[in-house]
Amino acid sequence: MKFINVKNLFLEITYKITMKKLISLLVLLIFFNFSYSQNRVGDTGFISFTIEEENDQIDFVIADTVLNTQKPLLLFCQGSTPMPLFMDVGNNRIVPMPLGNFDLEEMRKHYHVAVISMPKTPMIVEYGELSEQYFYIGNSGSKNPTEEFSLADYIENYVRRANVVIDYLKTKDFIDFTKLVVCGHSQGSRVAVGIADANEDVTHLGLFAYSYERRIDGIIRKIRAQAEKGEITWEEADAKQSSQYEFYKRVLNDDSLKIRPHLTSWRSFSKSTIEELASLEIPVYIANGSEDISCANTDMIPLYFIEQGKTNYFIKRYSGLEHNFFPIVDGKPDHKNGEWKNVMNAFIEWSLDN
Structure with missing residues (x-):
């Protein structure tokens, strides 16, 4: 009869289990090579998180200060400009930027509301580091976004960063x-479609001021509208549109891309997203202003x-409102009477019922 050395058998089993744990840990380190931290943002009602990757830093915030209540996540995707999450206005005052338009008290009743900082954009900036349109330009003295942002401004990057945040919050x-x-919202709605298409965890999708066409299509359409309104002649419209066609040729030219790498963004957002949208099985909410051409x-x-x-969509048109849901008065946006809170709250109510 062959006797089993129980002690050796125990050591062998322990060794195998330990090695499996080490291998699993190594796999996690390879695929999730980042560190993270979280802090309250000044005296605001936000908690910030930072995920440090090898070649990137992903900052995002949750609109709350106490995270002891379990709620679903609502992730909001910003538009096209590198607007920081917060502006330091001095005197120890920090004000929220993209989420400052919403009724956060109402949204927080149902969701943990999160927004991710734009790539290569500090989470908090001073007023002097912003353009007249309130996007980050740093200390460059330029009126344009930084080169670092322009090189990171492509849809695949936004979708990847969002999925990193979602995986972390899981x-x-x-x-x-x-x-x-x-x-x-706007370009962010295209990003949201990409996230929903790539991530099966997404259960509801909201699109505000969404256009599924190429980025340049809206510019060409606006030129036509100017001519229809008599603001420019049709000959001027022809010249402006021709200029846009020539620009688009450069966008699609690989040699131009090497010389002007910022055109990567234009090429990335020059793909239609309608097939991705129509392929989704989840409920989809789409809202826009009637004056948003x-x-x-x-x-x-x-x-x-x-x-x-399919019937898994709902479209809401807001009469008299423009791209950012401001009413048009005497041909101009009335920035004192924005409707963003009502627009977002209507979406929140829909998301609870669908």
């Missing part, structure tokens, strides 16, 4: 991942869903 007990709402193609979106035999 490890947190205060997030209820039975529901994940992703929404975005860049969203004129919204009228065509139902056709794509109908062709797929």
Whole structure:
């Protein structure tokens, strides 16, 4: 009869289990090579998080100061400019930028509301580091975004960074991942479509001032509108549109891209997202202003869903409002009477019922 050395057998089993744990740990380190931290943002009602990657830093905030209540996540995607999450206005005052338009008290009743900082953009900046349009230019003295931002400003990067944040938050007990709402405004709505298409955890999608066409399409359409209104002649419109066509040729030219790498953004956002949108099975909410010419193609979106035999969409048009949901008065946006809070609250109510 062969006797088993129990002590040696125990050591062998322990060794194998330990090696499996070490291998699992190494795999995690390889695929999740980042460190993170979290802090309250000054005296604001936000907690900031920083994920340090090898070649990137992802800053994001949650609009709350106490994270002891489990709620679903609502991730908001900003528009196209590198607007910082906060502006330091001096005298120890820090004010929120993109989330400052919303009724956060109402949103927090139902969700942990998060927004990710734009790539290569500090989370908090001083007023002097902003352009007249309130996007980050640093100390360059330029009126344009920084070169670092321009090189990182492409849709694949936004979707990747968002999924890193989502994966990180999935490890947190205060997030209820039975529901994940992703929404975005303008260019951010295109990013939101990309996230929903790539991440099966997304359960609801909200698109504000969304255009599924190429970025340049809206510019060409606006030129036509100027001519229709008599603001420019049709000959001037022809010249302006021709200039845009020549620019688009450079966008698609690989040699031009090597000389002007900032055109990477234009090429990235020159792909239609309608097929991705129409392929989704989750509920989709789309809202825009009637005066936003860049969203004129919204009228065509139902056709794509109908062709797929789908009814999982809802479209809301806000009469008299423009791209940022301000009313048009005497031909100009009335910035004192914005409707963003009402627009977002209507979406929140829809998300709770669908």
